[in-house]
Each structure stands twice: as C-alpha cells, then as structure tokens.
Amino acid sequence: MHKLKNSNNMGLFIFFGFILFLISNRVDELRVYQGASIAVFVIAIASIILLTGYSGQVSLGHGALMAIGAYSATLARNELHLPIVLSFFIAVLAAAIGGALLGAAAARLSGPYLAGTTLALAVGLPSLANQFSILGGEQGLTFDVGFPPMSLGESFTQYKWYFWISGLAALISMWLLSNILRSRYGRNWRAGRSNEVAAQLSGIHTGRSKILAFTISAGIAGLAGALLSMTIGTVSPSAFPLALSFSLLTGAVLSGVTTLSGVMIGAVTLVAIPEIADVVTNHIGSSENITTNLPGFMVSTLLIIAVLFVPNGPVEAHRVRSMKKLAKKKVNALTKPSMEGNT
Amino acid sequence: MKAINLRKLLSVSAVLAVASLAATAVPAHAGEVGVNSSEIKLGMTLPMTGTASLGYNKIPGAAKAYFDYLNANGGVNGRKITLIVKDDRYVPTEAVAKTNELILKNRVMALLAPLGTANVKAVASSVNPGRRGVPVLFVNTGFSGFADVKKYPTTYAILPSYIMEAKIMGQYIAENFAGKKIGLLYQDDDFGSDALAGFKAAGVNFAVKVAYASGSQGAAAAAGWITKFKAAEADVVILFGVSSATSAMLGTAAVLKYAPQWMLGSVGGDATTIKLTGVPAGVLYNAIGFSPVPATTDLNDEYIKLFSDIYAEAVPGSTFDLNVLLGMNTAFMTAQALKAAGDNPTRKSLMAVLNTKGATLANSALTPLGYSGTSHVGLTGYWVGKYSPTGDLLPIGGTYTTYTTDSGTGAVVKSNYKRPAMPAKGLPK
Numbered sequence: 001m002h003k004l005k006n007s008n009n010m011g012l013f014i015f016f017g018f019i020l021f022l023i024s025n026r027v028d029e030l031r032v033y034q035g036a037s038i039a040v041f042v043i044a045i046a047s048i049i050l051l052t053g054y055s056g057q058v059s060l061g062h063g064a065l066m067a068i069g070a071y072s073a074t075l076a077r078n079e080l081h082l083p084i085v086l087s088f089f090i091a092v093l094a095a096a097i098g099g100a101l102l103g104a105a106a107a108r109l110s111g112p113y114l115a116g117t118t119l120a121l122a123v124g125l126p127s128l129a130n131q132f133s134i135l136g137g138e139q140g141l142t143f144d145v146g147f148p149p150m151s152l153g154e155s156f157t158q159y160k161w162y163f164w165i166s167g168l169a170a171l172i173s174m175w176l177l178s179n180i181l182r183s184r185y186g187r188n189w190r191a192g193r194s195n196e197v198a199a200q201l202s203g204i205h206t207g208r209s210k211i212l213a214f215t216i217s218a219g220i221a222g223l224a225g226a227l228l229s230m231t232i233g234t235v236s237p238s239a240f241p242l243a244l245s246f247s248l249l250t251g252a253v254l255s256g257v258t259t260l261s262g263v264m265i266g267a268v269t270l271v272a273i274p275e276i277a278d279v280v281t282n283h284i285g286s287s288e289n290i291t292t293n294l295p296g297f298m299v300s301t302l303l304i305i306a307v308l309f310v311p312n313g314p315v316e317a318h319r320v321r322s323m324k325k326l327a328k329k330k331v332n333a334l335t336k337p338s339m340e341g342n343t
Numbered sequence: 344m345k346a347i348n349l350r351k352l353l354s355v356s357a358v359l360a361v362a363s364l365a366a367t368a369v370p371a372h373a374g375e376v377g378v379n380s381s382e383i384k385l386g387m388t389l390p391m392t393g394t395a396s397l398g399y400n401k402i403p404g405a406a407k408a409y410f411d412y413l414n415a416n417g418g419v420n421g422r423k424i425t426l427i428v429k430d431d432r433y434v435p436t437e438a439v440a441k442t443n444e445l446i447l448k449n450r451v452m453a454l455l456a457p458l459g460t461a462n463v464k465a466v467a468s469s470v471n472p473g474r475r476g477v478p479v480l481f482v483n484t485g486f487s488g489f490a491d492v493k494k495y496p497t498t499y500a501i502l503p504s505y506i507m508e509a510k511i512m513g514q515y516i517a518e519n520f521a522g523k524k525i526g527l528l529y530q531d532d533d534f535g536s537d538a539l540a541g542f543k544a545a546g547v548n549f550a551v552k553v554a555y556a557s558g559s560q561g562a563a564a565a566a567g568w569i570t571k572f573k574a575a576e577a578d579v580v581i582l583f584g585v586s587s588a589t590s591a592m593l594g595t596a597a598v599l600k601y602a603p604q605w606m607l608g609s610v611g612g613d614a615t616t617i618k619l620t621g622v623p624a625g626v627l628y629n630a631i632g633f634s635p636v637p638a639t640t641d642l643n644d645e646y647i648k649l650f651s652d653i654y655a656e657a658v659p660g661s662t663f664d665l666n667v668l669l670g671m672n673t674a675f676m677t678a679q680a681l682k683a684a685g686d687n688p689t690r691k692s693l694m695a696v697l698n699t700k701g702a703t704l705a706n707s708a709l710t711p712l713g714y715s716g717t718s719h720v721g722l723t724g725y726w727v728g729k730y731s732p733t734g735d736l737l738p739i740g741g742t743y744t745t746y747t748t749d750s751g752t753g754a755v756v757k758s759n760y761k762r763p764a765m766p767a768k769g770l771p772k
Contacts, residue, residue: 028447029443029447030443030444030447030448033440033443033447034440037440127556127557127558130531130532130556130557131531131556137532137533137536138460138461138532138533138534138557139460139461139464139486139532139533140435140461140464140465142464142468143468144468158471159443228436231439231469232435232436232439232465232468232469233439233465233467233468233469233470233471234435234461234464234465234468234469236435236461236464236465237461238433238434238435238459238461238462239434239435239436239461239465241434243432243434244434244436274440275444278444291430292391292392292430293392296392
C-alpha cells in the first residue's frame with residue numbers, strides 16, 4: 001500500500017473543526033440543523049468531485065448509492081442494534097461494495113452510456129424498498145441515533161448533536177480525501193482522466209484505477225446517505241429522488257468539479273438558495289407561483305453562470321488567475337534587468 | 344500549490360460558514376409561540392411543485408381563502424390568522440427542512456394539514472413536534488398509525504384510514520354484489536397492504552388481485568392489468584390506487600371497451616385530478632365511489648354553498664373540487680378549535696380543546712369525528728355514491744347513506760350521525 005503523504009494537514013482540519021465547534025455553540029437550532037445538512041452535502045458532493053473531476057467518470061446515480069448507505073446504516077442500527085459509529089461504517093462498506101460492482105460495469109462504459117447506466121440506477125434502486133417488507137415500503141424505516149449524551153447538558157439540542165456527528169464525519173472524510181487525491185492514486189486518476197492511452201503507456205492499469213475511484217466515491221456517498229437519514233430521522237425511497245442526484249451534480253459544478261477545496265461553495269449554495277429565495281419573495285411580496293419556482297430558477301441561473309464564466313469552479317478560476325499573476329511578476333522580474341542592460 | 348489550495352479550502356469554508364450562519368439572532372418572544380395580540384401564525388408544508396403536487400397544490404389556496412374570509416369578518420377573537428405555506432416537493436428531506444423553518448424561524452403556533460405518510464413520519468421522527476409540543480392538525484394521509492396518541496402525541500388525523508375505507512367497501516360488496524367475482528388493483532406498498540388488511544377484515548374473497556409498483560402505472564401497464572381481470576372474469580373491479588393509476592386504467596379500458604362495474608378508492612377517485620392527467624371525466628360514469636364529505640356540486644348543502652362562494656371569489660376560475668373542500672374544511676375546523684381555546688390560545692389549550700371537544704367540532708363531513716383524550720382518529724366513515732357523466736360523485740338514490748367503522752376489528756355500521764348545523768355565516772362561535 002502506498003503511503004499517504006502530507007498527513008500534517010491534520011492540524012488544519014482540527015483547527016477548522018474547532019471553529020465549527022465554536023460556531024455551533026453560538027447559533028440557534030435552525031442554523032445547526034442547516035449546518036448538519038451542509039455537512040451531508042459536503043460529503044456527497046466531495047464523492048462526486050472525486051469521481052467526476054479526478055477520475056473523469058460521470059455518475060447521475062449517486063442518490064442511489066446514498067440510499068444504499070442509508071438503508072444499510074438503518075438496518076444495522078435497527079436489526080443488529082449496532083452502535084452508531086459501527087452502523088455508519090457498515091453504510092460505507094455496503095455502498096462501497098455497491099460502487100465496486102457498478103464500477104466494474106462503469107470501467108467498460110464511458111460518456112453517455114455510463115451516465116445512462118447510473119441514471120437507471122438512481123431511478124430504479126430506491127423503489128426496490130417497496131418490494132421487501134424489511135425495508136419498510138413507501139413510508140420507510142425510522143433511523144434513531146438516540147438522544148445526545150446527558151453529560152452535554154439539558155439544553156443540548158438533537159440537531160446540535162446531528163451537526164456534531166455529521167460535521168466530524170465531514171472533516172474526517174475531507175481529510176482522507178484530500179490525502180488520497182494527493183497520493184499515487186489521485187495522480188493515477190488524473191492521468192487516466194487527461195489521457196487514458198498515455199496513462200496506460202506509463203504503466204497505469206486504468207480499468208482498475210477507475211473501479212477503485214468508483215468504490216471510494218460510493219463509500220463516501222454511502223456515508224452521506226447514512227448521515228442524511230440521521231438528520232431526517234427516517235429512511236424511505238422518496239428521500240432519494242432523481243432530483244437529489246441532480247442537485248449533487250449541480251453542487252459539484254458550482255464547487256468546481258476539479259477542485260475539492262471548493263466543495264463548501266456547492267454545499268452552502270444548495271442549502272442557502274431556498275432561504276435566499278424566501279427572503280427575496282418576502283421583500284417583493286410576490287405570488288405563490290413565483291415563491292415555489294424561484295429556488296429552482298436561482299439554482300439553474302447560477303449553474304449557467306458557473307458554466308459560462310468559471311467552468312472549473314470559482315476556486316480553480318481564482319487559482320489560475322493568481323498563478324498567472326505570479327508568472328507575470330516572475331517574467332517581469334526576469335526581463336526587467338536585462339531590458340535595462342540593453343539600453 | 345496544493346497546500347495553497349488547502350489553505351484556501353479552509354479560508355473559503357470559514358468565510359462561507361460564518362457568512363451563512365450570521366444574522367441568526369431570534370428575539371425572545373413573550374407569551375405563546377406564534378400568537379400575539381393581533382395574529383395567529385400557522386404553517387403548512389405540502390407538494391406545490393413536481394408530479395405529486397397535482398390536485399393537492401390547491402389545498403393551501405383553499406385554506407387561505409377561508410382564513411381570508413374569516414379575517415375579513417373579525418378573525419378569531421380579534422386575531423387574524425396567517426397561514427405560511429412551504430413547498431416540500433413530496434420529499435421527506437424537504438418536508439423536514441421546511442417544517443424546521445416553520446417552527447424555528449417563522450415560529451408558527453401549529454402545523455396544518457401536512458401530506459404524505461413518509462413525510463409526516465420523517466417530520467415526526469426528526470423535527471419531533473411531539474417532544475416540542477407543537478400541534479400537527481389534520482394530517483392528509485389515510486395511514487392509520489398517526490392516530491396513535493402514544494407515538495404521535497400532538498398529531499391529529501382527519502381522513503378516514505385506508506383500512507376503514509376497505510372495510511366499508513367490503514360491506515357494500517357483501518350487501519350489493521354477493522356471489523359476484525371481485526377483482527382488486529392495489530399499490531404494492533403500505534397503502535396497498537392497509538387496504539388488503541381492511542378487505543380481509545371485511546371477509547372479501549377476490550377472484551383476482553393485481554398489484555402495481557408505485558410509479559409503474561401507465562397505459563401499457565393498464566392493458567396488462569385488464570388482461571388479468573378479463574381472464575378471471577371479474578364482475579366488479581376495485582381500483583384502490585392513486586389517481587394516475589385510476590386514469591390509466593379507466594382510459595385504457597375505455598379504448599379496449601372493457602367495462603366491468605368499477606369501484607374507486609377515495610385517494611384515486613378525484614375527478615379533477617383525473618381530468619388533469621388528460622383522461623375525459625366521462626370514463627368515470629357509473630363507477631362507484633366513496634367520500635366522507637358532501638358532493639362538491641351539492642349546492643343544497645349549506646357548507647358547500649358557502650365554501651364554494653368564498654372560493655369562487657378568492658380564486659376565480661378554479662374548480663371547487665374535493666381537495667378544495669378538504670382544505671377549506673380543515674381551515675374551518677382549525678378556526679373553531681382556536682376560538683374554543685380561549686382568549687389567549689396556547690398550543691396546550693388548542694390540543695385540550697381537540698381532546699375534550701374535538702369530536703363535536705362543526706364541519707362539513709357527513710361522518711363522525713373520533714377525537715378524544717385517548718384517540719386522535721379523525722373522520723370514521725364514508726358515504727357511497729356513483730359518478731355522473733361529468734365525473735361528479737353523487738349519492739346513490741339522491742340521499743347520503745353513510746357507513747362508519749374503525750381501523751381495527753369493529754363492525755361496519757350504517758350511521759345515523761346528525762351533522763351539527765353550520766355556525767352562522769360559517770364563522771366560529
């Protein structure tokens with residue numbers, strides 16, 4: 001196994017976790033609930049970025065992989081009475097196995113064929129729950145992680161507890177991902193994405209590398225699914241509609257599919273848009289029709305703007321700009337003395 | 344270069360987190376949440392967009408139409424009622440998010456008429472209105488579980504359960520179609536399994552049962568169902584599914600000239616919704632249907648007359664249908680319960696009214712309400728009717744014959760329930 005380098009970033013993540021902890025103690029219950037939703041989206045969008053941005057495979061079916069994670073965690077919790085950490089672990093494992101199977105098929109497909117296959121999965125898989133009574137049918141199963149520990153105090157809310165759990169999960173998975181992406185595996189994925197033939201010539205087994213990307217991405221999506229069902233207290237087929245897979249993809253594009261560092265942008269946008277739309281419609285006092293359709297309109301507009309102006313995401317655009325500036329400075333610094341010398 | 348990115352990740356994230364979490368301070372409220380000297384705030388989440396919104400998205404407009412009428416006539420003890428509506432697109436995640444906004448940000452006093460079993464269950468589990476003491480009035484689902492006071496202490500059902508409906512259908516079959524071959528189309532989930540439990544309790548023997556998976560209904564599937572019903576020579580075919588299944592079935596049957604005696608469950612039997620799917624209402628003609636509230640075209644009924652007048656003025660050009668009637672009826676019952684909750688209504692006094700006097704609340708339904716301290720069962724029965732050529736459900740023989748029962752093993756009985764007279768001008772007294 002190749003060693004994961006640069007694990008010294010851990011300090012930064014711990015620092016960031018500390019900031020989140022401080023924030024969670026200062027804001028009201030609705031904000032911690034929204035914070036928990038953002039954490040879930042961060043994890044889910046990161047799984048798409050890994051798959052699409054780094055390994056170059058498209059998935060329209062990540063909602064289904066989230067459903068696998070959600071159902072596995074719920075069953076592990078309800079049927080086997082496992083502790084919450086273990087049931088999340090099972091969610092990751094089950095979704096990763098699902099992802100490996102899907103990845104094996106995906107490695108043979110590309111472009112629209114792969115998109116179609118994963119799309120079919122997103123449409124079909126959640127409704128499978130209606131066929132097995134153990135999965136609870138349309139109304140779903142209750143997923144109860146229990147009340148926060150008494151030691152945290154009487155006023156410690158359930159949503160703050162959810163936020164701590166999902167925030168911690170998000171930090172750990174982001175730390176893991178940022179390290180994996182900088183490892184040999186990350187480089188292999190990027191090489192395969194840029195030019196598959198060249199990657200093969202340099203000794204990369206691109207098929208295997210793609211399956212690995214799918215497996216890891218699915219495992220992370222599974223974790224997001226389990227956390228999602230924790231925050232809504234239940235798991236049911238209708239919690240994983242096709243629209244979920246699409247909004248994850250939207251979040252990934254807004255974040256910039258090739259930069260993991262932008263992941264918060266997509267997640268915050270998806271959670272904040274309905275609220276911003278609410279504020280806007282309250283101010284202009286518009287009709288119900290506008291109120292209900294404005295969030296979708298705003299997301300679509302943002303998506304178009306992002307694709308037109310920052311196709312690789314705002315973070316990547318900013319990086320390129322500052323690199324150019326830096327390069328220009330360097331060129332100037334190099335050329336200036338020689339120019340002076342000439343005159 | 345990558346290290347720069349990581350630092351950027353942190354700075355971008357921190358800025359976004361702080362920005363999104365800013366402006367959060369909620370001023371402390373004196374008195375009961377959602378009630379002040381001039382206003383009572385109520386909240387509602389239901390699908391306003393998307394495929395599941397068909398028909399149901401008229402409910403908020405209908406409820407608002409009644410509340411506006413009420414507010415124009417003095418409100419409840421001088422307070423006007425404000426209804427805040429949020430779109431949950433029929434997705435549990437959205438229902439939880441929007442309900443949280445209603446309770447934590449908009450600070451509503453009570454939730455009104457949420458829709459869909461999975462959504463109400465997710466909200467009960469995550470938002471936990473029971474633990475917060477927030478009343479959830481008149482949930483729009485036939486799932487019998489929500490009447491369970493221990494599990495859902497602040498939730499009140501309104502629609503009769505699917506089990507009650509199936510039991511009453513069974514009774515009607517025993518009385519009118521003894522010896523006939525009966526076929527059943529049902530949805531392959533909890534909705535259908537509740538129905539099967541009801542039919543079993545009523546002792547109905549089916550010649551053929553056809554299950555369909557939610558989302559699989561369409562003209563092609565319907566042709567397959569018809570083949571099965573034809574093969575079993577069913578005389579009566581019960582369609583206990585959603586509107587899209589009913590319209591696919593009746594539309595296809597009309598083309599194939601297949602015409603058994605149809606019997607439609609109330610969920611899939613709304614003519615307006617069926618018409619919206621593109622099938623002419625005429626296909627409903629002569630089918631047997633069930634409803635707890637009067638026929639929406641029955642202008643001799645004092646409630647229908649008043650409600651349809653109010654609605655026509657508030658939302659001109661929109662058909663007064665079953666969803667509209669149910670929405671207005673819910674608003675009307677809420678107004679009465681709030682009035683009875685005293686000069687300074689609280690969440691507790693509102694629920695106390697429902698637990699002690701809930702069963703006597705005036706409302707348009709022709710069957711009794713089951714509210715008590717130990718039960719949150721809403722309406723308990725149906726009247727039986729036939730559809731007219733224009734798709735209106737009318738009582739057989741011109742008079743309403745109502746049946747009542749429970750969701751357990753209780754018998755189905757013909758009801759002699761006398762509906763309380765409507766308070767003057769339809770305003771709470």
